[in-house]
Each structure stands twice: as structure tokens, then as C-alpha cells.
Amino acid sequence: MFKFIFRFITRSAIAALCVLTITGSVRPNAVEQIRSQGELIVVTRNSPTTYFEDNIGTTGYEYELAKAFADHLGVELVIKQADTLSELYDSLERKQASFAAANLTITDARNKWVRFSTPYMNVTQQVVYRRGGMKPKEVFDLAKGQLVIASDSSHSEKLRQLQNNQVPELTWSESPDFESVGLMQMVATGEVDFTVVDSNEFEMLQAYYPNLAVAFDLTGAQSLAWAFPQSRDDSLFRESEVFFRNAQTNGLLSEVRERFYGHLGQLNYVGAKHFQRQTARKLDKYDELFQHAASKNGLDWRLLAAMSYQESYWNPKARSFTGVRGMMMLTRRTAKELGVNNRLDPKQSIDGGAAYVAKLRKRLPERIQEPDRTWMALAAYNVGYGHLTDARQLAIKDGGDDTLWMDVKDYLPLLSQKQHYKNTRHGYARGNEPVVYVQNIRRYFDILAWNDSPNLDMAFDSENLQLTADIRVIPPRL
Ligand code: BLG
Numbered sequence: 174m175f176k177f178i179f180r181f182i183t184r185s186a187i188a189a190l191c192v193l194t195i196t197g198s199v200r201p202n203a204v205e206q207i208r209s210q211g212e213l214i215v216v217t218r219n220s221p222t223t224y225f226e227d228n229i230g231t232t233g234y235e236y237e238l239a240k241a242f243a244d245h246l247g248v249e250l251v252i253k254q255a256d257t258l259s260e261l262y263d264s265l266e267r268k269q270a271s272f273a274a275a276n277l278t279i280t281d282a283r284n285k286w287v288r289f290s291t292p293y294m295n296v297t298q299q300v301v302y303r304r305g306g307m308k309p310k311e312v313f314d315l316a317k318g319q320l321v322i323a324s325d326s327s328h329s330e331k332l333r334q335l336q337n338n339q340v341p342e343l344t345w346s347e348s349p350d351f352e353s354v355g356l357m358q359m360v361a362t363g364e365v366d367f368t369v370v371d372s373n374e375f376e377m378l379q380a381y382y383p384n385l386a387v388a389f390d391l392t393g394a395q396s397l398a399w400a401f402p403q404s405r406d407d408s409l410f411r412e413s414e415v416f417f418r419n420a421q422t423n424g425l426l427s428e429v430r431e432r433f434y435g436h437l438g439q440l441n442y443v444g445a446k447h448f449q450r451q452t453a454r455k456l457d458k459y460d461e462l463f464q465h466a467a468s469k470n471g472l473d474w475r476l477l478a479a480m481s482y483q484e485s486y487w488n489p490k491a492r493s494f495t496g497v498r499g500m501m502m503l504t505r506r507t508a509k510e511l512g513v514n515n516r517l518d519p520k521q522s523i524d525g526g527a528a529y530v531a532k533l534r535k536r537l538p539e540r541i542q543e544p545d546r547t548w549m550a551l552a553a554y555n556v557g558y559g560h561l562t563d564a565r566q567l568a569i570k571d572g573g574d575d576t577l578w579m580d581v582k583d584y585l586p587l588l589s590q591k592q593h594y595k596n597t598r599h600g601y602a603r604g605n606e607p608v609v610y611v612q613n614i615r616r617y618f619d620i621l622a623w624n625d626s627p628n629l630d631m632a633f634d635s636e637n638l639q640l641t642a643d644i645r646v647i648p649p650r651l
Contacts, residue, residue, distance in 0.1 A: 202408040204408040204409050204412050207409065210248075213239070213243040214270045215243075215251070215274050216252075216254075216261055216275070217233075217255070217273065217274050218254065218256075218275045218276070219254055220276070220353065220374075221374075221623060222234055222276050222353075223276050224236040234433040235276065236252065236274075237433075238293065253270050257349040258349065262325065265402045271409055272400060272413075273400040274399045276371065276374070277289075277399070278296065278327035283327075287402060288400070288401045289396075289398040289401075290413045292397060294430070296373050297393060298327065298370075298371060298390065299370060299371070299388075299389075299391065300315065300390075301386070301387060302360065302388045303361060303384055303385060304384045304385070305384070306363070307367075308386075309367060310388070310389065312391070315340075315345070316340070316649070319367070320344075320368065322347050322351070322369050323348070326347075328369040329347055331369075332369070337650070343649060343650075344649045345646075346644050347645055347647060348643050356370060357370060357382050367388070369391055372390075380448070381445075381449075381620055381623065383449060386442075444613075456487070459487060462520055462523045462524075463478045466527035470527045470530075472531055475621040475622055475625065477523065479618040484526075488500070489518070498516040499518075499521075500522040503529070507529060511529055529554060530550050534546055540576050541576045544578075545578040549565075551610065552578075555607040555611075557602070559598065560602040563598055563599050564588060564604065565581055567584040567597070568580050568581050582611070585602075586608060587604060
């Protein structure tokens, strides 16, 4: 009898196992499903550090990285936009997206319910205050002013930890509707005293809000990563590990980082403040000239405006010691070549400068792709095409990649050192200048592009930011 029962049980178990194996092998895993649907759905937020649309198209650090992962899988990227962090978590939980790519810090609380990918960037949490306002020196000082942050954020988690363990008097307000741009704007306008944002967000937005500064770091280095919903099927997660491993070795990660963060830090407080003031005062007067010249030459008008600001602070009568003149600072020789007879005439100068940079961009070898192509054309505009070519040659000789601005910008400064320039075709050049030149223009361009961005407009518009949103006050624990 026992024997019979035993046999029955083993047989049933084997049968069940077979059914499981068969159905298991029939049901496609996450990666197979994504491939058969032809799309990867990723949830993110609309912000300068993640994903935004400007007039040229869709971009952002997270967007570019997710796009590269979609390419790796051979599918289209579909972006699902969440307005708040809780909305973002919600769509993860409901599995409406394969993962979240949204400047998310790996934290203990989040680690309990999501699975984080390989980290791709380190940040610190920073306390931001307004210059001339109350400057907190340490966490205890935060209780002296109004501190506002985003709910469900890593910042909220950190403040709660501090309140529980060291600073029970800590109090703050939080709302799901706030994100870093809005919070920094509120501190900048004096509506509130402090906020907490991630260092990469501060770095990116600092030029936009020159009257803001970092009071102190609230944390040490923390990692940003993609968040995958917990699931028994980890095929996509494992594929992301392969992707990140490749992205480390083939340079993709450093390229994307360079593209969005490489030029930051160039603009100091005075520079940013000046840019803001001049934009308000002068840009209206010339924007039509920039737009006209841009459309004639297939360029973005904001690039021309950024160049002209870097060249002359939008002063048509500008002149350098070397006799270079006008809004786009044409040399006498280049002006002649371009048929510009009056360099002090804003229209002639802008049209000439636009035609010249467009020509340089065309002249570069085809294997140099955007945006590096534009950055190199700018460098050539400033230092001369010949010197730029020399720097590219130096990069090649040294095992660098001459199609990447990230590499070429390291070799340009060598053109001022004899041991390097003596072997080049065009010899000595003040090679550091075009590097600073390009970085500044990129910075100005970012600011002008954000001013113009249909999506980010809302966030930058102070009328949309009021402390009437869904605010929760976190009281002290005394
Ligand atoms: C650029 C020319 C390039 C020229 C290089 O100089 O001027 N660009 C324009 O005229 C638009 O054509 O290249 S070359 O023709 O191949 O030799 C090199 O000679 C201008 C630069 C020079 C710079 N600003 C546009 O960026 C300038 O004004 N330097 C002077 C600085 S200082 O204040 O006098 O020290």
C-alpha cells in the first residue's frame, strides 16, 4: 500500500514538473517579450538631469543611457513620464514600465522593494541656500529656517534618519509636487530658506540660479542607478548588467557623462549672474538676427546666441587687443574671406560668423558625429581649423579617439608646449582657449535651451510654484 502511494506521489510530482518545465519554456522571459513587442518602456521624470525635450528633440542623461540600452536590445525606447516620485514608484509596482531611470539614489528603504542596477554615477545630497540669506553651517541650523524638499525622495529619507537619530528638532515641509528645479527656484526667489538636492542637479542648475550656493553636504557619496521592480524573472536585469559592463569598457558611460556634465563648473557666480542680466537686457534686440542667420545656415539660433555672448557679450562694437571685432569677433582676414565689409554691423557679423561655423562643421570628416562635430567646429572657429587638426593628430598618436571632443579637448592645450607643437603642422597655439571657449558656449547654450524648452518652462515659471501644493509639514520629534 505504502509502495503504491509512494509511486503515485513520485509519478504525480514528475508529471507536475514536466508540465512546469514545458509551460516554463513556452512562456517568454522579459527580454524575449520586449524583443517581440519591439519596445522597451522606461519610466522617468522630466528634468534637466533626466529627460527633457527642447526644440531640437528629446534628450537628457537618463534618456540617452536608456536609449543606448534599448539599442543594445534592438528595440525602440518608449518613455513614460511620471509627474511625481510616487507616481513613478506606482508605475513600477504596476509593472507599467520595465524599470525607472530617473536620477534615483540607491537607498536602504528603496532597496527593500526594488532591485537597483549597476550604479552609473555618484552624487552627494547638498543643502542649498540663497547667497545673502541665512547660511546654515550644520544640520542643527536647518531648524532655524524653512526647509522644503520633495516627498518620497532620498533627501526625505535622509532627513528622517537624522531626525530619528541625531536631530529630533529637525522640521521641514515636503510635497510630492516638488522637484529640484522648482525647489531651487523657491530658494532663489526667497520664498523658502533651504532645500536639499543632489550634487549633479545643483551643478547643472547653478548657472540658472547664480544666487544659490551649497551650504554643506548632507551625505557622503551615494550612487545613482536604475530601479527594476522585484521579479522572479531577472532576464532584463541581467541584460542591464551586460549593458553597463560594455558601457564601462567601450566608453559610452564616460561619453554620456561628458556630454551632460563635462562642461559644467566653468561658469562662476559672477559669470552666471552677468549672463542672466545680459539675457534679460539685450537678447531681445538680437534674437531675430540670430534666428535668421541660423535658419540660413542650418544651425540652432541659441548656439549662435551663445557664441556671440562668449565672443562679445552681445556688444556689436567689441574689439580685442589683436584687432578682432564685432558681435562674432571676426578677424580681418576671416571677415574678408566671408565678404563681411563692416564687422561692427551686427547683422553682417552674425551672418558672417554663422556662415563660418557652418562651413567648419561641414569641413570636418564625416566620421565625427554630433554633438562632437559642433563642439569641434566651435573650437576651430576660435583657434583655427589647422590647429584643431593638429590636436586631433596628437590624440590619434597617443591612442585617443580624434572623433570625440572629450579626447580632443585634452590635446588642444598641448599645442602651447614646445615638445608637442614642434612636431605639428601648424605649430604653436594657445590651445587652452578653445577648450574654455567651447565649454562656456555649451553652458550658455544649455541655459538658453532650457529657457526655451516647452516642458521645462513650467518648472522654471515661478508663477506655477506656490507653497499651496500638497504640502506636508514634518514636525520635530521632541
Ligand atoms: C579666430 C578666427 C579663425 C582663425 C583663428 O582666429 O579668431 N575666427 C574668426 O575670425 C571667426 O578664422 O583661424 S585661421 O583663419 O585658420 O587662422 C586663429 O587665427 C576669434 C578668434 C580669435 C579670438 N576670437 C573668434 O573666436 C580672439 O579674439 N582672440 C584674441 C584674444 S585677446 O583678447 O586679444 O587676447
